């Protein structure tokens with residue numbers, strides 16, 4: 001799978017891409033990530049990429065020409081051109097279902113904003129999908145792009161050593177509406193806290209049943225809203 005990240009701050013990425021799962025996925029050729037500096041498409045002598053908003057108001061707005069030129073050049077580099085995703089707080093909220101859907105694309109182009117936002121004509125011309133990673137405002141789309149890459153890369157076949165491990169994650173597979181339950185490793189006892197006996201029993205059925213009930217209990221305590229998603233809509237209502 002290939003990601004192209006369009007940003008004004010490409011230097012934010014190498015540290016993150018050079019570690020752990022991402023690093024191995026790139027080394028093994030399962031994932032390619034190219035960063036492009038939008039400023040390289042600025043045409044004036046000051047290399048400006050932003051300007052004051054028409055009508056007044058605080059902050060600066062990303063200009064239409066460098067962004068559109070940058071996206072179109074990057075899209076033209078491959079066939080098919082790749083699915084364009086703009087990271088903005090106004091987008092659809094990111095969740096595991098969105099990650100599953102995005103992972104079906106061979107190529108994603110992630111467009112990161114800065115300043116007060118994008119000139120609206122960027123949306124009109126490029127018609128991107130817009131994704132938000134949550135209802136808060138970041139200083140730019142770069143961290144959001146990293147979140148999207150991180151969540152999607154886990155789903156690329158072969159990236160996780162154990163093919164099962166993304167399936168057993170919270171929000172995934174049969175756990176779609178459940179948080180992951182508790183896990184233990186050695187030692188068996190630490191400061192008086194013992195590993196639950198059932199996990200030492202070797203009885204796989206009992207262990208699976210215990211894990212499921214832990215997971216349901218944790219979800220009920222922390223995120224009862226997820227369990228509500230399981231309930232069928234009441235007949236005659238819109239919910």
Ligand code: ADE
Pocket residue numbers: 087088089113131132133134135136137138139140141144
């Ligand atoms: N850019 C600024 N805030 C953002 C958010 N919450 N999600 C995605 N991109 C953003």
